[in-house]
Amino acid sequence: MKKNNSEKNGRPDKNEALRINEKKFKSIFRNASDGIVVADNEGRIVDLNTAARTIFGASEKKDLIHRRLTDMVTQESAASVHKKWYKIVATGMKQGEFEVNRTDGSNRIVEYKATANFMPNRHLLLLRDITERKIEERRQMHFLGIASHELKTPLASIKAYTQLLKKYLREGGQAKVEEYLAKVDDKTDKLTTLINDLLDITRIKQGKLEFFYELFDFDELLTDVIDEIQTAKTTHKIIAKGKIGKNLLGDKNRIAQVIANVIRNAVKYSPHANQVMVNVERDGEMIAVAVQDFGIGISEKEKKRIFELYYRGTRRTINPISGLGVGLYIANEIVKQHGGKMWVDSTRAKGSTFHFRIPLRANIRRKTKTLIRKDLHV
């Protein structure tokens, strides 16, 4: 049997080594999850891999070869890419961002790292699609703005009330002092709720929302929640119908939070109505709750987004809508963790009905950190 060179001297020959190397680089080029583009001095594409083709949104590689990078980015990016390209070629490595304008009209935000002259007159660009990350960053920034506004609004009142209190204390206005202390108290509760919501969304995101399961009288809880809201809100009459008549196993405080959230929303989004209907019924081993308002309603488009984090009702009809835009997201999460479901029926300008169904005996999810009272045999 004829032995080849490499086996003779124990080393692969030069050609063989080159072939292996080329194969290796081709494989890296093809399979890299980052986009790789080879471009010439004028910024025209000479070669690119599949990931880069995906970023540019082209179905065929040949559609992109010889095209200029400046032709494939948005107008805003084009000027800066053009300017930077000659800097990259002249000075070596650079990194930055540009926005790709795809053939289908959509835009992608791309982070690039450039290496000039990795071969004579050939320049390498590594591309990464960071659109999702950017959108999330923008959403977070926007949310931070809303959150700080929502936190400062009650603080502005508290600050003004304390100054009023000083005045009345000086002048001996006992009744006024009591009135404004009650208002400060109310605003402090509002702030506490806001901070709790902020903590809740952080916990949900980390999968660490804690539940404390116990048996409780749902009908009693509903009455308590309605009474509490009714005392503060005199604009709407909250009318409850139906009974469960059986104890529910679940997290009492969290269920109260869900009920309060949908009722408060019903009031908030029906400024010209004067009542809210709460219907409760038992459906076998499930309880079904429906909260109906006669307000502005929700469009089909909005319905899809209403349980999303940070989503708030459109501002066209009531302006401005206050709140963090996290209430329904949290409520939905609580219902889901109880093994239930939440949804909405709505007609624009007629009103909305928010429904949730939860099992009488919550099927406690294993994933959730759950505390169960020891005296409960479940």
Add this chain to the structure above:
Amino acid sequence: MKTVLLVDDDQDFVESLTILLQDQGYKTHTIYDGKSAYVEVKKTKPDLIILDSRLPGEPGEWVARRLKKSKELSRIPIIMVSAHNGSRKNAIGAGADAFLAKPFAIDELLTLIEKHLPN
């Protein structure tokens, strides 16, 4: 007696501010939305306006811009207030004479009012 117009939709805030300003000898009246603010200013010609940036109907910045464009109303000083940190630039850009971030101490507001009130 000098008149101050308050334009803010936070009723609790407006109520306490009203008492504090009246205590200092100012006459006050209140508008709760952006849309009717312009008409109200035209009708009552206050000596000074305290204008929130986030209002139902029309943002405070729009109200300020319209007022500052008007020949007869542009001389009325506007103090814009907001719970948004980034609003200062927009407020001044819209022609407001001063900006105050919420929450603020009443003394800060009183100092600004005295500074901007025409003698």
